[in-house]
Amino acid sequence: MQPLKAERRDPAPSRTAYRIQRLWLTPLFRLLLRVGLPVLVVLGPMFWYVTDEARVDDLRVRIGDLRNSIEQRPEFMVNLMRIENASDEVAEDIREVTAIDFPVSSFDLDLTEMRLRIEELDAVARAELVVRSGGVLEVTVRERIPAIVWRARDALELLDGDGHRVSALDSRARRADLPLIAGEGADRAVPEALELFAAAGPVAGRLRGLLRIGERRWDLVLDRDQRIMLPEIEPVAALERLLALDAMSELLRRDVAAVDLRDARRPILRLGPQAIEFLNAVVRPGDGDDT
Amino acid sequence: MSQFYQNQRAMRTQRQAALQRGIIGILDIGTWKIGCFVLRFDGVAGNALGDGIGPMAGQSRFRVAGVATTRSRGVKFGEIDRMEETERAVRTAVQAAQKMAGVRVDHVIACFSGANPRSYGLTGSVELHESGVSERDIARVLASCEVPEYGPDRQVVHALPVNFALDHRSGLSDPRGQIGNRLSVDMHMLTVDTHAVENLLHCIKRCDLELAGIASSAYASGVSSLVEDEQELGAACIEFGGGTTGLSIFIRKHMIYTDAVRMGGAHITSDISKGLQIPMALAERIKTRFGGVEATGMDDREMIEIGLETGDWEHDRREVSRADLIGVMRPRVEEILEEVRARLDAAGFEYLPSQRIVLTGGGSQIPGLDGLAARILGRQVRMGRPLRIQGLPQAATGPDFSSAVGLCLHAAHPQDECWDFEVEAERYAGRSLKRAVRWFRENW
Structure with a gap:
């Protein structure tokens, strides 16, 4: 005999269902499930993958390949270098220094490093490197302009206004237009030297150059081996005073071996041999005969 | 005496621990239905509500978060008869209430109506050493009560001091600090059958819950359905349940008598x-x-x-x-009411200053019951509904939920603070340590 009605289900939850519901209502458990489980799901496979060396290597190789294939696309290739605002020699030097064998991917170019390397060249004051579209590496250079010739201990060198070396010079005659300085440490005082040259305009025709003495002060050398010993402090003002004196009394045209301006209170003259003779004859006529 | 002193205190501490956690379950195990409330205590201090609003006997401190009722199974005369069935019914109710509240309940306070409740009045008195009554004196007078021989398989459920007397002055509710020579106390003690309590305990254990207190449902319905002046002046609450009819007599806000008629x-x-x-x-x-x-x-x-x-x-x-x-x-x-009347007479209900009778419980919804009750009980009878508490759905506001609501009130505002006294007096070392800890908290 079968019952006519289906047996009514017990409305009470089973012990398991009851316990599961209570567990589910536990805040810590919910937190664990809501946060811990997704974290586990995400991090677990990652961890499993990472633990095997071979898989990681494989992954690394594949990533490298992918990277390569993107880098080697023609859109990213650089085919030639264009150098702007540079003389041929400097351009030659730049090409030599950068030493890129084209074509090369623009990802492989370290522009900053290349810029520093180019700027290390003496003739280059500043360089800007830009990869232009069409695969052109454009190097815009500002060259150093030679302002002065320095006769160093063993060679002639061209310096710019800041005293930075521009290039070597084989003979003074090639750059006769530039003033000449000499002496140890003269390159470190080039701006001052330029000021002095500017101030020495009235005697420009006779000017041979500036000589750095003891790495601290200048001697202005004129022709006839005439020297103007300038002070360490404010040499330009001293020179201007002397030139004013010269304009008045034509001091420098006379037989003066050296004018010592180091004492600011008065210039001291060293006379030439003829002048001394003349002085002796004129000022103390009897003295010479007596002795 | 000391043993039930310990029991009462243990139950109180357990309930307070449950209140600390903020969630407590109320389980009303009746013969016809099992109701489960989930209470959420959010710790609003009673006096912080504003001017003119008192603590309202702790009602403002909690709200009902979940309510579920289910048909009771395996309960006879308010006692657990078939454990398995009752356990299922409890599980159903608890699960539904938990689901509604969205929280997990770990501690429950349960009430049941059966198990032959029997009331005892105890008295004790001590001489005071000092002139003022100290907390230690109250502990001493509580401990001095002579406990009658209530039988080996009985257990104390409620034991509360109802009245303190100092020398010839009686009717003190809090004698602390008053001057006198002799302090005496009247205490009401309620015992029930141990096996019923143990069955209940076991059943609740099997549902992975912890029992944080038990109460007699007659007491709980009295707490919820008697209004304040009735509790103060004296009234009887008759709870028509499914399997039993409980009655409790209150005066001066304390229950002084409980009994149950095993008919419903x-x-x-x-x-x-x-x-x-x-x-x-x-x-x-x-x-x-x-x-x-x-x-x-x-x-x-x-x-x-x-x-x-x-x-x-x-x-x-x-x-x-x-x-x-x-x-x-x-x-x-009529038979039930006659029986109730006999119990009331035995308890000396007619000597109370006010003899209000309140009918509550699911059975009290029979139309015309108040007229019949008035005729048999011969006194002022009214129908009682439980107090409205926060968050209680409309469906659970009827008289059949009076014991569950009463249990909520009991959980929020238990009247057994007196059991704390001896703890304070005895363990002075522990107290000083506590004070040191408190000092640290306040100063760091």
Whole structure:
């Protein structure tokens, strides 16, 4: 005999269902499930993958390949270098220094490093490197302009206004237009030297150059081996005073071996041999005969 | 004495631990239904509500977060009869309430109506060493009560001091600090059968819950359905339950007597079932739809169709008049009320200053019961509904939820602070340590 009605289900939850519901209502458990489980799901496979060396290597190789294939696309290739605002020699030097064998991917170019390397060249004051579209590496250079010739201990060198070396010079005659300085440490005082040259305009025709003495002060050398010993402090003002004196009394045209301006209170003259003779004859006529 | 002192204190600490956690379950295990409330205590201090609003006996501190009721199974006369079935019913109720509240309940306070509650009045008195009554004196006087021999398989559920007397002055509710020579106390103690409590404990353990306190449902309904002046002046609460009818007498806001008649709504249903020869489920439905206790001429003409499915057409198509139904129900209701009256008389209820009787419980919804009760109990009778508490759904505000609501109030505002006294007095070392800890907290 079968019952006519289906047996009514017990409305009470089973012990398991009851316990599961209570567990589910536990805040810590919910937190664990809501946060811990997704974290586990995400991090677990990652961890499993990472633990095997071979898989990681494989992954690394594949990533490298992918990277390569993107880098080697023609859109990213650089085919030639264009150098702007540079003389041929400097351009030659730049090409030599950068030493890129084209074509090369623009990802492989370290522009900053290349810029520093180019700027290390003496003739280059500043360089800007830009990869232009069409695969052109454009190097815009500002060259150093030679302002002065320095006769160093063993060679002639061209310096710019800041005293930075521009290039070597084989003979003074090639750059006769530039003033000449000499002496140890003269390159470190080039701006001052330029000021002095500017101030020495009235005697420009006779000017041979500036000589750095003891790495601290200048001697202005004129022709006839005439020297103007300038002070360490404010040499330009001293020179201007002397030139004013010269304009008045034509001091420098006379037989003066050296004018010592180091004492600011008065210039001291060293006379030439003829002048001394003349002085002796004129000022103390009897003295010479007596002795 | 010391043993039940320990018991009471243990129960109190357990309940306070549960309150600390903020979530507590209320389990009303009745013969007909099992109700479960989930209370959420959010720690609003009672006095912080504003001017003129008192702590309201702790009602403002909690709200009901989840409510569920289910048909009770395996409970007879308010006692657990078949553990498995009752456990299932408890699980159903607890699960539904938890689901509604969205929180997990770990501690429950349970009440039950059966287990032969019996009240004892205890007295104790001590001489005071100093002139003022200190907390230690109260602990001493509580400990000095002589406990009667209540039997080996009985257990104390409630034990509360009802009245303190200092020398010849009686009626003190808090004698602390008052001057006198002799302090005496009247205490009310309620014992129940141990096996019922143990069964309940076991059943709740099996549901992975912890029992944080038990109460008699007659006490709980009295707490919820007697208004404040009734509790103060003296009133009896009669709770018509399914399997038992509990009664509790209150005066001066304390329960002084509890008893239970082992008859209730289930017996009325079974009378109908026997009298009309119908199954219990149908009898219950007819009782709740058409039941009453006062027959009028109209009721003779109101015919109730009994639709049965036995196959015997004559038997199935019977009609009974409502008067017949009332004729079946009334003797049983009268019997219950007579029994209640006998208990009230035995308790000396007529000597109380006010003799208000409040009818509550699911069975009190029988129409006309108040008239019949007034005739039998002979006093001012009113129908009682439980106090409204925060968050209680409309469906759970009827008189059949009075014991569950009362249990909520009991959980929020238990009246057993007196059991703290000895702890303070005895363990002075612990207290100084506590003070040191408190000093650290305040200063760092």
